[in-house]
Amino acid sequence: MNLINKLKQEWFLVGMVAAMALAIVTPDWGKSEGILHLDTITVFGIALVFFLHGLGLSPKAIVEGVSNWKLHLFVQCATFVVYPMLWVIFGHGFLSFMPAALAFGFCYLFVLPSTISSSVAMTAIGKGNLPGAIFNASLSSIIGVVITPLLVQFFMGMEGAELNLVESVLSIAKMLLLPMVLGQLMRPLLFEWAQRHKAVVGKLDKYVILLIVYSAFCDSIEHGIWRDFSTSLLITSTLICFIVLLVMVHGIQWGARRVGFNHQDEVAAVFCGTKKTLAAGIPMAKVIFDHNPNLGMILLPIMLYHPIQIFYCAVLANRYAKVELPSATSPNH
Template sequence: MARSRLLPDNFTLYLVTTVVLASLLPASGRFAQALEVATTVAVSLLFFLHGAKLSRQAIVAGIGHWRLHLVVVASTFVLFPLLGWALRPVLQPLVTRDLYTGILFLCALPATVQSAIAFVSMARGNIPAAVCSASASTLLGVAFTPLVVGLLLTQNAAMGDPLDAMGRIGLQLLLPFIVGHLLRPWLAGFLQRRASVMKVVDQGSILLVVYAAFSHAVIDGLWTQVPLSALAGLLVVCAVLLGLVLTITTWSARRMGFSKEDEITIVFCGSKKSLVSGVPMANVLFAANVAGAIVLPLMLFHQMQLMVCGVLAQRYARRTADSPAAPKPALPKGDTRAG
């Protein structure tokens, strides 16, 4: 079981295939223009459906645990950025400048929803609190991510005005999310019966954006600017970052006296970074010619967090086998682990 968690999932294989396709056949001309419109529509539809799928009851069930939520938010939007900034003199020489910009962008992203909840469930953690924290992180990311990226990359010309970016992210991501959630009473049943529809939109929209971003980057010479040594260095940087965050969140949860179920929720919600939110945000925040290099660290970190947290969740499950588990509401259906 643990060995299977170390293997790439199907979605990761789709991502790799998309990068290869963009490298060999990058979109250009009118096709690239049409692709840009298609990605905008697909991403808006994705967040519309995520809003419709979000259970208000699950949020209410976990919202009272404010200490836990503050720790998760602090890990997501304070600890990660501080580590990325503080370690820059040590870690940036391992990669290229654009790749480390992608690392700093990764540090500013919100947490995942689906995969975080799935791992908390596997480890027998506090699922209502996980649903609340992960969902709140996605919404807070609309405001926090552009501001944090703006602070970390004050000298980066590839990024525009953070406030302008916040408005565009709100229009493309938050507005469809809110509209979808308001229409949840009419759409929830359909989405539960048609989980495959959610999966296609979920994965398809991300693959479209990745293909568009890498097409721009390849045309501008991405692979001639990123040597193999930098890719190896990127693996080290992502491993160091993930290892530090997992260690710090675990230590902090125990030091602050949280229960084992709450510790599990803090560790898995506070250490995740969302591919679903990150790829569209990179497309909004950065110039097209650097977006490919910006999302490359996120793609690698995404797979690494799934593999490491899969093993960690099983260890937690064994450790808590004799202790009472937190109440378990139904998990979101159609989890593609793409969050």
């Protein structure tokens, strides 16, 4: 019974494994222009998810977090400077021992923006600077619309991979940013409705991600991408994701203390600066890499990294929650 309860709690991770397994036996169903037409359905699903993200963002909390410039600079540099430097340092090493599509998957992981929901949730659990976390997670998503495809073009272009940068940025903005802005505009009218249906609304993004994962793996299996992919390479990829997370979490902790952050700002910095978004990362990949049959392998690093970051950061958030704070502590500005 404990195992069943645990599987129910982790239904999303179970669902990702199930989606990959289902793709093995039914690739014709979920492939691009396949029986289910998921390539069309998921476009509308993604727009709806980011509309609901915009609906849920509190303008007041974002405004409250604006003035802490030191925290914002620290977090955005961690996300869009330090992480990409990992590819600069280790990229050629990745390309030398793993398939190019998987190596580029790690490059893509490193240039993704932060998450919104889990960064904010972990910061709240760890007694961190919540307005600062909301502002930084939201800012990261907006910056990522431009920076992520720009960095993909810069790094992968050096290896001979090309994409239409302007078209990618416009497509991502239309798919993610526009629905989010519309959600904010509709917040006065629909927020109460969203709160009443929170149980369904809160899971919708995960349902859409599962459909995209299934579709991507159907495409990759249809094109025979996984035939030469070994178990040892999968284990190695998982270990790399775990090591990267450890290095970033403890590096950001060290850096936050060196620049004089208090507990609240350190917590926000750790959880906003180390997270990488699966919710935006998968739909962005569909735009950036278009109908690339290697998409399943490119997405593998973020799919491995996501559960690892959730698990490890949840443990860390609980540790932060136990820290005794002085009663007069307030965020640094």
